[in-house]
Amino acid sequence: MSRRFNTAGPCVPAKHYMIPALERLPQGPGLVGQQAYFVVHAPRQTGKTTALRALARELTAQGRYAALYFSCEVGATAGEDYGAASRDILTQIRFNAEDHLPPELRPPAWPVESDASLLQGALRAWARACPRPLVLFFDEIDALRGQSLVNVLRQLRAGFPERENRDFPWSVALCGLRDVRDYKAASGGDPSRLGTSSPFNIKLESLRLGDFTAEEVAELYGQHTADTGQRFAPGAVEYAYELTGGQPWLVNALAREVVEKPQVPGDKMITSGHLEDAKERLILARATHLDSLAARLAEPRVQRILSPVIGGDLLPLDPYNDDLSYVRDLGLIDVNAPVRVANPIYREVIVRVLSASVQESVTANPRSFVRPDNSFDFPKVLTEFAEWWIENGEFLSKGGFYHEVAPQLILMGYLQRVVNGGGSIAREYAVGAGRVDLTIRWPYTTPGGTRDVQREAIEIKTWRATKADPLHQGLKQLDRYLDRLQLDTGTLAVFDQRPSAAAIDERTAITETVSPGGRVITLLRG
Template identity: 75%
Template sequence: MPRRFNTAGPCVPANHYMIPALERLPEGPGLVDQRAYFVVHAPRQTGKTTALRALARELTAGGQYAALHFTCEAAQAAGDDYAQAQLAILQEIRTRAITALPAALQPPVWPGAPDASLLREALTLWSRVCPRPLVLFFDEIDAVRGESLISVLRQLRAGFPERETGDFPWSVTLCGLRDVRDYKIMSGSNATRLGTASPFNVKLESLRLGDFTPDEVAELYGQHTTDTGQQFAPGAVEHAYELTGGQPWLVNALAREVVEKLAVPAPEPITVDHLDAAKERFILARVTHLDSLAARLAEPRVRRVVGPLLAGDPLTLEPYDDDLVYVRDLGLIAPMAPVRVANPIYREVIARVLSSSIQESVTADPRSFVRSDGGFDFPKVLDEFADWWMENGDFLIKTGFYHEAAPQLILMGYLQRVVNGGGFVEREYAVGSGRIDLHIRWPYTTPDGSRRVQREALEIKTWRPTKADPLRQGLKQLDRYLDRLQLDTGTLAIFDQRPAAPAIDERTAITTTTSPAGRRITLLRG
């Protein structure tokens, strides 16, 4: 069976295109050789399980270690019943060992009845009888909660000194969504962090499995070219990296959509247009990975970070604020400062999900904004939006749960509805910028058969209480955006959110003005 791009479950080298495990976790073998206890963490569906399973296989196949990867998910149902949690983990170890290890390396019969130290006793017994040093990868460790998690970590710490005499696993890796210090200890309604990493203060390193680099995206896509002969057109691989930010699931999903769903034939190269079409298809389909991220947007701690991000407001959080760390560990925002959405596809998903109710309430017919020559009648869109805003704006602002970004989401939702698959709305926003920039692309064919792409640029700003009119700053920012897009004109939308602002029907108007660079700018106030 030919290899394919994988978007479900761990990758298998014979079946899937993949980056080798040692390239993704190059520090792993060295830490194992040092007898290290260490942590691997990363957002979901970044390849943690694939990398650790492959590393375990390679370590065992090398003949020096008995290495086993297993999941702790079965212990989640045990809650604070640490005896049942230990039994669930040990049962999973035995099940995985039967399929992954030679008989001589598999664990013996576990010791007697479960008690507070069963896990330590069982791992001690296995370490003593195993002919090779034991290396264990505890995947999904953060599925274990409450007293059960405390018990597991304490037993691993207690056995740590005994590894020197062969009486405990040589090396242990804890793998999860978050670093060990950020594991939540849940007890009823109370939630606290481990903080200093105690009771697992024996860890040597915390490794964050990163996204693919541009070279790794090229390597992965190059495997498809090698297997099938299908080329990627100039700029296509770079565009895939730009859209995905190297997020492994997105990199694979984008290519899979082109190859399997759009079914671009192998003799035909994969182009930037194919990738854009694929991105739109799986965003609209709300595939599982994107849907699970979207569900997080309703969480108060996510809203606390994403709300200011959407509004362009300063993020008034401490650098180690737990909400910021949490949203970063989910993969929604980039791992490094400045705070920003992780990639353009996530930006699109966030905006569409949060503005979906707006799109449902827009009754305008998208076909009415297509000109006779096939182009997009953007001035008409602005006129009709202004009328719709005067009628519905006050109500919609009060009903949205991202209040600080309500006008931005309302305008974005309206535009997304009227574009309706005929074009693309690309969004850029970042904390502290005070704005959202929109780039609308409308590909069309003229009556004479010419292929063209119409582009429109729009900047959204809000007038906050105690602040000056943002017009002057907005025009300067819009000039810079238009310079980057190489456009001669654009639109600035300013929404007045001051409590003492005039009534919505009094303040809403469309006029023109001139930017500092001398460009003619359409000004929408609402």
């Protein structure tokens, strides 16, 4: 059976291209050897289940431990009924033990206990009966909610001292989307307090499963080349890493979109252009992975972090900022400073989701902005946007939940609507500079058959209360952006968000000005 790029469920070495699972969690065996109770967390679809299952198999196969992986997701439907949650988890443990452990290592009949100590009593009986030290991986632990989660954690904590005499599991890993500090929010506690990891203050380490490195992406794609002979063009693998930031699901989905969907023939190289087209299809298809992230954008905790990031403002990487830790654990932002969206694909998804209502409200026909020679009539776009902004800007700015960056989202949504189908938009959030940079790319063929790519650069800034007019700073920043793009001219959009701003119809205008670098710049004020 030929291997393929996997985007659904755990990876299987015989079926899927994959980075060796144990290489992704190298600290695991050492922590088990220390009798540690620890936490493994990572965003969804990064390979946690694959790594944990492999670690459990390896530990058991070595003959020293009885290690078992299982999911707590079955207990999610129990809600606050912690007895029912414990019974669901114990049922899952028994099923998985029958599938993955030899008979002598499987649990005995569970003892009769009260609901409050059901899990503790069962694990104690199993640890005492098992001829090897017992190692358990509780995956999807944060699927439990309220008192069900608190009860499970408390029972593990109560049994923790007994492990020294082999009267309780030797080592336990709690695995989920979030770090242990966020379990309090899931259990109904105060999510703003990070001073303690209670109710699981026995954890020795908290491990975060990272994204693929550039070398691992090359290794994964190289497996496809080795199996099929199909090569990646120079720069293509590097471009895949740039687009995905190494996020494992995105790395696999991007390649799968190229080799399986509109299949690139095996005798042809996969180019950066193929990957760019695949990226756009993934975004438009709104696959489950991307949809699950998009659903988080309405959460206040996420909004408080992403709003300044979208606006280009600097946000300190404070490890004790609960909102920041939460959004980072979701995988939406990079783990390193400065605070920024994790990768270009997520960046694009975020803006398109947040500006979707704007796109739907734009009635202009995109084809009306195509000139007879098939080039893009960008001056006409700006003129019609200014008229549309006067009519709709105030209403849309006040109606959205990302109101602090509403002008940026509104302009980007309008441009996305009129560019859609013929061109593309590349976005950069200039972190710490208070601006958003956009480049419109419009490939076209003239009636005479000449091919060209038109590029238009736009910088968006806002004028807020207590701040000076950002015009001069914006022109200097735009000069640097145009230098990088090697363009002679561009557009600066400045939106006045001060309470003292003039009426929208009085302040909205399109003029020309000259940048410090001597370029003629189109200035849109709104």
